[in-house]
Amino acid sequence: MRAGRFLPGGRRADAPPHRTPPGEAALTGRGLTVRYGARTVLDGVDADVRAGEVLALVGPNGAGKSTLLSVLAGDLAPASGTVRVHKRPLERWPVNELARRRAVLPQHGAVAFSFTVAEVVAMGRAPWAGTPAAADDDRAVAGALAATATAELAGRRVPTLSGGERARVALARVLAQAAPVLLLDEPTAALDLRHQELVLRIAREHAAAGDAVAVVLHDLGLAAAYADRVAVISRGRIAANGPPATVFSADLLSEVYRHEVEVLPHPRTGAPIVLPVR
Amino acid sequence: MTAAPPGLDAAPPGPAEDAPAAGAAADLAGARRTAALRSAALLGGLAAALVLAALTAAGVGAYPVPLPEVAGSVLHRLGLPLGPLPDQIAQTVLWEVRAPRVLLALLVGACLGGAGALMQGVFANPLAEPGVIGVSSGAAVGAVVVIFFGLSAFGYWTVILAAFAAGMATTLFVYACSRSGGRTEVVTLLLMGVAVNALAGAVIGLFVNFSQNAELQSITQWQLGSVGAANWAKVLAILPFAVLGCAAAPLFARRLDLLALGEGPARHLGVDVERLRMALIVLVALLTSAAVAFAGVVTFVGLVVPHMIRMVAGPGHRLLIPGGVLGGALVVVLADLAARTVAAPAEIPLGVLTALIGGPFFFYLLRRTRARHGGWA
Numbered sequence: 001m002r003a004g005r006f007l008p009g010g011r012r013a014d015a016p017p018h019r020t021p022p023g024e025a026a027l028t029g030r031g032l033t034v035r036y037g038a039r040t041v042l043d044g045v046d047a048d049v050r051a052g053e054v055l056a057l058v059g060p061n062g063a064g065k066s067t068l069l070s071v072l073a074g075d076l077a078p079a080s081g082t083v084r085v086h087k088r089p090l091e092r093w094p095v096n097e098l099a100r101r102r103a104v105l106p107q108h109g110a111v112a113f114s115f116t117v118a119e120v121v122a123m124g125r126a127p128w129a130g131t132p133a134a135a136d137d138d139r140a141v142a143g144a145l146a147a148t149a150t151a152e153l154a155g156r157r158v159p160t161l162s163g164g165e166r167a168r169v170a171l172a173r174v175l176a177q178a179a180p181v182l183l184l185d186e187p188t189a190a191l192d193l194r195h196q197e198l199v200l201r202i203a204r205e206h207a208a209a210g211d212a213v214a215v216v217l218h219d220l221g222l223a224a225a226y227a228d229r230v231a232v233i234s235r236g237r238i239a240a241n242g243p244p245a246t247v248f249s250a251d252l253l254s255e256v257y258r259h260e261v262e263v264l265p266h267p268r269t270g271a272p273i274v275l276p277v278r
Numbered sequence: 279m280t281a282a283p284p285g286l287d288a289a290p291p292g293p294a295e296d297a298p299a300a301g302a303a304a305d306l307a308g309a310r311r312t313a314a315l316r317s318a319a320l321l322g323g324l325a326a327a328l329v330l331a332a333l334t335a336a337g338v339g340a341y342p343v344p345l346p347e348v349a350g351s352v353l354h355r356l357g358l359p360l361g362p363l364p365d366q367i368a369q370t371v372l373w374e375v376r377a378p379r380v381l382l383a384l385l386v387g388a389c390l391g392g393a394g395a396l397m398q399g400v401f402a403n404p405l406a407e408p409g410v411i412g413v414s415s416g417a418a419v420g421a422v423v424v425i426f427f428g429l430s431a432f433g434y435w436t437v438i439l440a441a442f443a444a445g446m447a448t449t450l451f452v453y454a455c456s457r458s459g460g461r462t463e464v465v466t467l468l469l470m471g472v473a474v475n476a477l478a479g480a481v482i483g484l485f486v487n488f489s490q491n492a493e494l495q496s497i498t499q500w501q502l503g504s505v506g507a508a509n510w511a512k513v514l515a516i517l518p519f520a521v522l523g524c525a526a527a528p529l530f531a532r533r534l535d536l537l538a539l540g541e542g543p544a545r546h547l548g549v550d551v552e553r554l555r556m557a558l559i560v561l562v563a564l565l566t567s568a569a570v571a572f573a574g575v576v577t578f579v580g581l582v583v584p585h586m587i588r589m590v591a592g593p594g595h596r597l598l599i600p601g602g603v604l605g606g607a608l609v610v611v612l613a614d615l616a617a618r619t620v621a622a623p624a625e626i627p628l629g630v631l632t633a634l635i636g637g638p639f640f641f642y643l644l645r646r647t648r649a650r651h652g653g654w655a
Contacts, residue, residue, distance in 0.1 A: 073542075073546065074545075075542050075545075095545060095549065096548030097548075098548070099546060099547050099548030102546070103546065104542070104543070104546040106542055106543060109539070109540075109543070110540065111538055111539055112402035112403065112404075112537075112539075112540075113402075113404065113538050113588065113593035114588075114593055115535070115538060115592070116592065118306060118309065119535075119592075119594060122306075123535060123536055123539060124547065126532065126536055126547045126548060126549075127547055127548040129532070138303035138304070138306045139303040141303070141306055142300075142305070145302065151302060154305075154306070154309075155309070157592075173539075177547070
């Protein structure tokens with residue numbers, strides 16, 4: 001597997017003027033509140049997506065994970081609170097400059113009309129059109145296809161793909177964008193075990209290369225294995241935020257998920273394993 | 279903190295590892311060049327077919343003129359003294375009767391094909407078409423009002439401007455009503471079309487009811503769709519709108535491709551979706567109303583033509599838009615030729631003919647879309 005190999009090379013010329021130093025927040029949310037009618041879906045949430053880190057957003061259904069991600073992505077305007085990318089408020093970024101700094105993988109990536117996989121992934125290069133980085137388009141697309149194990153699908157039309165293949169193609173498009181901030185909404189939902197691991201390895205590699213990655217996950221095992229930090233979201237608030245080893249306690253998870261949960265250290269790596277009590 | 283899985287720590291790639299990626303990139307570039315050649319061939323073929331069809335159509339009729347003489351006459355007019363010249367009567371028939379009609383058909387077709395391609399892109403829906411969703415009949419209401427009251431403040435452009443205003447209002451209305459959560463549901467869009475067409479039909483019927491004979495004939499001709507009343511003044515009136523619209527449309531091609539990913543992803547890729555949408559709605563309304571103002575309601579051209587192009591060359595808008603313009607022009611020139619020759623000396627209205635051919639095609643598209651969605655509900 002040649003996952004993510006294109007990354008340092010594919011970005012050379014594309015790097016936005018000011019990259020965030022590792023450990024500093026590339027994207028921050030402060031006091032984010034979202035209401036649907038009388039229901040408060042997010043209640044004053046703070047979130048930092050730091051360069052060089054994978055942040056996992058976990059929590060039960062309806063807790064507000066995806067809502068938080070869409071607010072961070074700018075798809076949803078919060079009732080109050082601010083999202084900043086590279087310290088500038090989201091709404092003050094010109095839309096194309098923002099696209100060179102932040103890529104978003106939506107939860108459902110339907111494509112109207114039967115574009116080929118190569119065409120869809122090449123759409124990820126749109127923000128770089130007319131810049132010197134456009135010279136890297138083919139390499140970035142080829143790299144993204146290889147990283148997501150979709151190179152052999154390049155000539156296929158998207159409607160002919162399986163759900164898992166489409167999900168990986170959507171991820172390839174997001175990677176081809178070569179933005180230093182990645183927001184991924186349940187990238188593993190449609191994938192089998194091997195491809196779930198592949199996707200999170202890609203997230204890790206991007207973080208190691210200095211990107212800031214936030215990913216919504218349902219699988220706590222994946223979050224424990226791959227995230228630097230986990231934010232557990234419960235009823236519109238952050239119930240806990242920190243490294244998985246400290247955040248994933250049986251008490252906290254049992255309370256948040258309203259189901260008895262056990263947390264054991266992995267016999268070989270010591271990483272926390274989260275299991276529902278059955 | 280967890281260690282990256284073995285063998286996958288993100289060391290920068292050496293030159294040796296870059297080689298396959300470079301090969302894959304070259305493959306992509308090669309595939310793109312092949313596609314570009316295919317596009318050029320398709321557009322060139324369409325353009326050649328259009329020229330041939332237009333010359334043929336100009337020669338066919340009650341006073342036939344052989345194709346070489348038509349070509350010769352056109353070349354002489356263009357300042358190239360080549361080819362045989364027809365006799366004086368044929369010259370008059372060609373330039374006073376047939377040429378304006380063929381050119382009007384060509385321009386109307388270009389507008390409709392282009393409008394269809396753009397509209398399907400902006401709605402991200404292959405069933406969107408000015409006639410189907412009611413924009414054509416909306417524009418027709420504007421034009422009928424002008425004809426009925428005999429308004430002519432801006433000459434022939436009065437009809438275009440009124441059709442444009444009404445077409446624009448209808449497009450905005452349909453757009454606003456058929457979207458929810460950034461998506462256009464097929465059913466909602468089609469039902470909006472049914473409602474708008476019914477309402478516009480009622481308004482037009484009202485005007486027809488109170489029309490005098492002269493207006494009645496011109497309004498009826500329109501409802502059925504026809505370029506039979508073509509003259510040079512009309513050709514010159516529609517020309518700037520058609521040229522402007524068809525020249526502006528390709529500028530939106532790349533952004534329309536991105537819109538196929540959905541509004542959110544398009545925005546994340548740097549598209550100012552709101553502005554794009556407004557610009558495209560204005561453009562679609564402009565093209566549709568230019569066509570409707572002089573040919574009445576000619577349906578399905580904007581539906582069938584882009585669909586054919588997509589089947590042949592894929593959905594990319596860089597090809598789809600010019601292909602739709604050329605293909606639309608070709609189809610309407612041929613359809614008008616058929617309309618005036620099939621039952622000669624009688625004429626079948628152009629719009630009736632396109633609907634006869636396009637209608638069944640629309641059924642097929644509907645069934646296919648339904649199957650793909652697993653039913654409408």
